[in-house]
Amino acid sequence: xxxxxxxxxxxxxxxxxxxxxxxxxxxxxxxxxxxxxxxxxxxxxxxxxxxxxxxxxxxxxxxxxxxxxxxxxxxxxxxxxxxxxxxxxxxxxxxxxxxxxxxxxxxxxxxxxxxxxxxxxxxxxxxxxxxxxxxxxxxxxxxxxxxxxxxxxxxxxxxxxxxxxxxxxxxxxxxxxxxxxxxxxxxxxxxxxxxxxxxxxxxxxxxxxxxxxxxxxxxxxxxxxxxxxxxxxxxxxxxxxxxxxxxxxxxxxxxxxxxxxxxxxxxxxxxxxxxxxxxxxxxxxxxxxxxxxxxxxxxxxxxxxxxxxxxxxxxxxxxxxxxxxxxxxxxxxxxxxxxxxxxxxxxxxxxxxxxxxxxxxxxxxxxxxxxxxxxxxxxxxxxxxxxxxxxxxxxxxxxxxxxx
Amino acid sequence: xxxxxxxxxxxxxxxxxxxxxxxxxxxxxxxxxxxxxxxxxxxxxxxxxxxxxxxxxxxxxxxxxxxxxxxxxxxxxxxxxxxxxxxxxxxxxxxxxxxxxxxxxxxxxxxxxxxxxxxxxxxxxxxxxxxxxxxxxxxxxxxxxxxxxxxxxxxxxxxxxxxxxxxxxxxxxxxxxxxxxxxxxxxxxxxxxxxxxxxxxxxxxxxxxxxxxxxxxxxxxxxxxxxxxxxxxxxxxxxxxxxxxxxxxx
Numbered sequence: 001x002x003x004x005x006x007x008x009x010x011x012x013x014x015x016x017x018x019x020x021x022x023x024x025x026x027x028x029x030x031x032x033x034x035x036x037x038x039x040x041x042x043x044x045x046x047x048x049x050x051x052x053x054x055x056x057x058x059x060x061x062x063x064x065x066x067x068x069x070x071x072x073x074x075x076x077x078x079x080x081x082x083x084x085x086x087x088x089x090x091x092x093x094x095x096x097x098x099x100x101x102x103x104x105x106x107x108x109x110x111x112x113x114x115x116x117x118x119x120x121x122x123x124x125x126x127x128x129x130x131x132x133x134x135x136x137x138x139x140x141x142x143x144x145x146x147x148x149x150x151x152x153x154x155x156x157x158x159x160x161x162x163x164x165x166x167x168x169x170x171x172x173x174x175x176x177x178x179x180x181x182x183x184x185x186x187x188x189x190x191x192x193x194x195x196x197x198x199x200x201x202x203x204x205x206x207x208x209x210x211x212x213x214x215x216x217x218x219x220x221x222x223x224x225x226x227x228x229x230x231x232x233x234x235x236x237x238x239x240x241x242x243x244x245x246x247x248x249x250x251x252x253x254x255x256x257x258x259x260x261x262x263x264x265x266x267x268x269x270x271x272x273x274x275x276x277x278x279x280x281x282x283x284x285x286x287x288x289x290x291x292x293x294x295x296x297x298x299x300x301x302x303x304x305x306x307x308x309x310x311x312x313x314x315x316x317x318x319x320x321x322x323x324x325x326x327x328x329x330x331x332x333x334x335x336x337x338x339x340x341x342x343x344x345x346x347x348x349x350x351x352x353x354x355x356x357x358x359x360x361x362x363x364x365x366x367x368x369x370x371x372x373x374x375x376x377x378x379x380x381x382x383x384x385x386x387x388x389x390x391x392x393x394x395x396x397x398x399x400x401x402x403x404x
Numbered sequence: 405x406x407x408x409x410x411x412x413x414x415x416x417x418x419x420x421x422x423x424x425x426x427x428x429x430x431x432x433x434x435x436x437x438x439x440x441x442x443x444x445x446x447x448x449x450x451x452x453x454x455x456x457x458x459x460x461x462x463x464x465x466x467x468x469x470x471x472x473x474x475x476x477x478x479x480x481x482x483x484x485x486x487x488x489x490x491x492x493x494x495x496x497x498x499x500x501x502x503x504x505x506x507x508x509x510x511x512x513x514x515x516x517x518x519x520x521x522x523x524x525x526x527x528x529x530x531x532x533x534x535x536x537x538x539x540x541x542x543x544x545x546x547x548x549x550x551x552x553x554x555x556x557x558x559x560x561x562x563x564x565x566x567x568x569x570x571x572x573x574x575x576x577x578x579x580x581x582x583x584x585x586x587x588x589x590x591x592x593x594x595x596x597x598x599x600x601x602x603x604x605x606x607x608x609x610x611x612x613x614x615x616x617x618x619x620x621x622x623x624x625x626x627x628x629x630x631x632x633x634x635x636x637x638x639x640x641x642x643x644x645x646x647x648x649x650x651x652x653x654x
Contacts, residue, residue, distance in 0.1 A: 008506070008509045009510075012495075012506050015502065016495060016498060019538075020497060216495075216496060217491050217493030218493050220459060220491050220492050220493075221492040221493060221494070221554070223459045224457050224482060224485070224487035224492060225507055225511070226480075226483040226510060226511055226512075227479075227510045398461065399416075
């Protein structure tokens with residue numbers, strides 16, 4: 001190997017790469033914009049939509065209840081509901097979103113309360129429609145309050161204390177620090193995105209520097225120069241790796257900025273509730289550094305593997321058709337790491353991509369299992385070395401370079 | 405100096421089985437001489453020249469270029485060779501100057517010496533007006549000049565031209581022909597493949613007629629004329645290739 005020749009090839013490829021709009025979009029623009037748009041945009045949109053839905057006073061219809069004036073009066077008293085007159089097409093009105101929900105009070109309901117006969121009140125709503133769900137929740141809440149009051153009255157009539165119904169309380173208390181809660185909730189998703197962007201960042205330069213070069217007719221030009229094929233493939237590989245890493249670095253950077261921005265919109269002090277707290281993610285320098293270190297051998301693996309496959313193709317389009325299905329090969333293990341209950345085991349630590357995604361999830365959650373980290377790093381390095389070896393071998397095959 | 409000894413190349417084809425693209429070809433090409441490899445499409449010209457430029461490795465036999473064996477020392481061979489064909493394109497996102505400098509660097513030329521050579525070649529080929537223009541913005545003629553500059557930057561002793569005028573307009577083709585002549589004048593060893601008879605008649609000192617991978621006839625044009633009792637090169641070519649062509653078609 002001649003490091004000077006590798007450097008010359010690398011510099012030339014870098015110059016061309018920086019002048020290529022297509023690869024710049026996939027390597028620089030997408031990771032820089034994806035996270036802010038995805039995280040900030042989604043948070044803003046969700047908060048806005050939920051806030052609006054919560055503020056709305058839903059139109060509710062009462063079905064029946066003519067013989068139960070007390071419960072109807074109790075419902076009418078609720079300020080967060082607007083009772084509209086009964087109409088026979090209430091089902092249609094819920095579907096059309098004219099009313100948000102309807103409550104059916106069975107005949108003889110009020111009388112049944114006196115005789116202890118059990119009756120069922122049914123709430124009709126539009127499942128999956130957030131404003132309808134809020135309407136149904138309001139009705140259910142007020143009916144529960146009414147039911148509790150009936151129970152209290154019954155107990156009082158029998159001179160029994162209400163505490164008889166609750167001999168003890170049950171309480172859940174979270175002991176995990178907020179960043180671990182966040183890591184478990186969205187850590188896997190971050191690892192998944194870093195891996196995916198690492199791959200997409202490598203994909204276009206890998207095609208451009210192999211099949212693209214064949215298609216443009218420059219492969220024969222460079223092969224006629226004194227540079228050895230090993231130096232040539234290493235120079236090209238370093239550029240593809242740089243693109244993959246640039247994408248990973250930019251995505252981690254943009255992720256950090258996005259979460260900082262999200263904290264600004266939704267500060268922890270104000271959030272209070274555990275649900276809001278779960279969305280707060282602290283990305284300090286240590287997890288960022290470790291995610292980068294774990295992504296490094298995977299980027300080498302992607303760069304070499306994609307180049308090896310793309311070199312088979314005669315044209316840019318043909319290479320794209322080979323590599324597009326590869327995206328699924330990457331997405332499936334990365335998504336598997338997001339599934340609930342999938343945890344890092346010594347066996348899974350040997351599965352490329354999945355292991356990196358799982359370890360990123362743990363790192364973000366603040367858990368550092370050093371033996372697993374070492375095993376994943378070394379096994380991914382081994383896969384990367386095999387892929388690089390194959391890429392070098394492939395560049396020495398005349399039937400691949402001059403496939404007709 | 406180029407010397408081939410039993411040079412052969414076999415390819416495996418899924419449909420046709422093993423193909424002998426070049427079959428036991430031996431010839432010598434001396435400095436200050438233009439050797440013309442004449443043959444129809446698919447005769448084995450490009451494969452022969454690619455083996456001489458070490459882009460392909462021979463299956464059997466070998467060739468020695470400027471004292472270096474193409475199998476044993478391919479990088480040293482390439483350092484002494486300038487290879488030009490219509491298939492050797494330019495990098496579209498590099499400027500003409502960057503393209504030539506890149507090949508200079510790959511040949512171990514740097515700094516002041518590289519600048520001096522680039523300036524000299526750009527001046528000689530009248531390329532200064534487009535030296536900073538990207539190769540994808542160049543006209544065909546400008547591209548050919550840049551390709552020539554690319555092959556000349558390391559001042560190679562051997563020039564290999566694989567159908568260099570294929571698909572070019574008359575004016576651009578003339579630039580190439582002039583350049584090939586100039587190479588001979590400078591004492592370089594030149595090998596040139598074509599299927600255009602007029603180019604061979606105008607340029608070549610020695611002609612090799614190749615068909616189905618075999619070198620069927622070789623010699624200076626006057627010698628071939630005498631041997632085949634024909635004045636016209638096209639007639640000579642038909643006489644040489646005809647019997648084998650019929651056999652191949654059958």
